[in-house]
Amino acid sequence: MTQLTTPAAATPAAAAHTRSPGRPGRTRRSPAKSLLLHGTLILASLIAIGPIAWVLLSSFKPGYAVQSSDLTLVKEPTLANYSYVLFDTNFPKWLLNSVIVAAFTMLIGIFLSATTGYAVSRFNFPGRRSLMLVFLVTQMFPAAILIVPIYTIMARLGLINTLPALIIAYLTIAVPFCAWMLKGYFDSIPTSLDEAAALDGCGPFAIFWKVVLPLARPAIAVTAFYTFLTAWGEVMYASAFIQTDNKFTLAYGLQQFVPQFNPQWEYLTAAAVLVTVPAGLVFMFAQRHLVSGLTAGGTKG
């Protein structure tokens, strides 16, 4: 299977665009089939964007219109929900907390795992296979088993209710994942480049630093974004470790808008839009490369 996945990993962007030109008979479809195909895809697209659109529309409605049972697309559009969320709540503070936590998780995670990804990709050293297996197995560790010990460690270090606690906890998710992803990408960089650099007298660290790392820059960017988004959206640790309002991250802070009694859905929708737009933009940039990296890492031992 390796040779089949390699082309996609090597040129993920290109592979997404180029189709093998002209499959005979495929381009000409009967009108009925064409209708069925487009109909299905349009329906699927509507389902895909429906909830997002509905939240977006609701965020512009005044509170009483959001919490009413009659179905209207637009009703007295207003920006009041946004201004309330941005200026009268701790939302900006939560946003800042989320950015800090996600950024540090990303930086530390990438920094730690790039060399490992390279070593696992290039050198056939004893322990390599078991390390790969460990990366895979750690994907299986439910936060449920790690969360209590990490919580007690944090409590002993006095880090409960601080942002570093979250960063450390998120590294448990980020590091194996980054190493796994980057290994997949490094595999797609031809080893002949390493060999050429070695002939020129570069040591293994110099090859990594001067040759491979610059080539892997897009991959590192994508991995970085993905780690960022993972930390951005994590709920469990954020719910367990953070206790005071001004330390919440967005994932936990948003719950404050919809308590059991008197939920304020209009503010939640506005906040949800504010959270999604930047994350969505980052994501759209990253996603194409993401899967090829992930599945390439997965299919090649």
Place this chain on the structure above:
Amino acid sequence: MRTVTAEPAPASAPSGRRSAPPSRLRRSWDKHWYAWAMVLPVVIVLAVLIFYPLFRGVWLSLTNLTEANQVAEICTRSITGSEVCKDNPNKWEFVGLDNYVNVLSGNVGQFWQWTGITLIWTVGCVVFHYGLGLGLAVMLNRPMWGRGLYRVLLVLPWAVPAFVSAFAWKFIFNERFGLANSVLSSLGIDPVDWFSNQWTSLFTAIVTNIWLGVPFMMVALLGGMQTIPGELYEAAEIDGASPWQRFRNITLPGLRSVSMTVILLGTIWTFNMFPIIFLVTEGQPAGETEILVTGAFRAAFEGIRNYSLASTYGVLILSILLVFSVFYRRVLRKQGEVW
């Protein structure tokens, strides 16, 4: 990695004394030291942040640690301000396998009920993720007008952070003003009290997670399809194979390795998917839609924090996943997949 820690000894020993060829370890060290140096930071991080907590978690599951008995000493402040401390008579202690016995026999918590819900949740989600993802990928893999646009629209749910999707769908399934009930009413169907019945409640969570997870499967499978050489299809067509036969005999086998990876990952992710259940159903009604992960979380951080019980659930969850993965790998290997 055991070799790394064993290294320093032979390296520091005077190597000149032995004129015999250097030991296997020594040669291995000379050849691989830079590889080991490169993986060292991550090995340390994994050891400190994952394996130490893991072993501690296993240890905690053998104790009766809760929030109430966690302190070793009880200190009382007298009216003069001096503090008197004495040993906590009810200090937490080692209890062996009691937690496991209690959990597995159903004396404490609802392990088997949660396991059942988790299985339904996982199987339901993964089957739909894969099925819908494959269907959409097959459709998107054909040359047609507007393919790029469809692709972007269909990927959108993935771009939404999971907790936001959870809120969005909880909003849609709201009993009083949710979109779902409005649509049902306009179709002349009675609105449903989604969260007051176990199955409709679970249904909302599964729908949310399917919506969230299909794009990943679709993109992954689409990527896999694009690595299948077009000549295979041409040859099949010349031989007179029907579209279904081409799908069965070329597309599916060509997708095997990608499929196996994404199904394994998807299963593990869904099994441990915390935010959707936690935020959408919140276990309603009365904890009947709790999955193992959210149940363990609630044991640890809600009410009297029962840390040891939560660790026990954690160990059991991990065991289930490990058994599943080993089994899965074995089946794959039997079918000749080297992985």
